[in-house]
Amino acid sequence: MILRASKILPALALALAGALAPSAARAQTPVLSPTPRFAEKTGAEMYANVCQACHMSDGKGAAGAAVFPSLAGNVRLAAGGYGVSVVVSGLRGMPAFGGMMSDEQVAAVVNYVRANFGNKYTDALTPEDAANARR
Numbered sequence: 001m002i003l004r005a006s007k008i009l010p011a012l013a014l015a016l017a018g019a020l021a022p023s024a025a026r027a028q029t030p031v032l033s034p035t036p037r038f039a040e041k042t043g044a045e046m047y048a049n050v051c052q053a054c055h056m057s058d059g060k061g062a063a064g065a066a067v068f069p070s071l072a073g074n075v076r077l078a079a080g081g082y083g084v085s086v087v088v089s090g091l092r093g094m095p096a097f098g099g100m101m102s103d104e105q106v107a108a109v110v111n112y113v114r115a116n117f118g119n120k121y122t123d124a125l126t127p128e129d130a131a132n133a134r135r
C-alpha cells in the first residue's frame, strides 16, 4: 500500500502533538522553585520540592550514577549544625542551597529532616543557626 505524504503528514503532526503534550505539561511543573529564591515555607514543602529529587521521598537516598546518602536514621544529623552546614554550603556532590534559601527555610528543612525518616532529634534549629553557618 502506498500512502501519500499529504495523508501521512497531518496524522504524524497529530501524533506528535499528542506525544509532546504531556512533556510540555511536565515542563510547566518546576522541579525546583521557579524563583531564584525558593518560595516554599515549611520544612515539608522544602524537602518535597528540593531535597527529595536526590534523597528520595522516604529519605533513604539512592545509588546509581551517583550516591545520594540516606538521611533516614542518619546519626550525622545528631549535630544540627552539620545539616545546616551541608544545606548552606553543599558537600562535594551536593549543591549549596544557601543562596536560594532564607535562614528560616534552611532551619525549617533541616528541622524537618532531623525529625522525620526515623530521626528523632527534637532540639530545633533556629534561623540564627543558619545565619551563623553563612559566615
Ligand code: HEC
Binding pocket: 046, 047, 050, 051, 052, 053, 054, 055, 066, 067, 068, 069, 070, 071, 074, 076, 082, 083, 086, 087, 091, 092, 093, 094, 095, 097, 109, 110, 113
Ligand atoms: C542534587 C542532588 C541533591 C539535592 C537536591 C540535595 N542533596 Fe543532600 N546530598 C547529595 C549528595 C550527593 C550528598 C553526599 C555528598 C558527599 O558526601 O559527597 C548529600 C549529602 C547530604 C547530607 C549529608 C549526609 C551525610 O551522611 O553526610 C545531608 C544532611 C543532606 N544531603 C541534606 C539535604 C537536604 C536537607 C536537602 C534539601 C535542602 C538536600 N540534601 C538536597 C545530593 C543532594
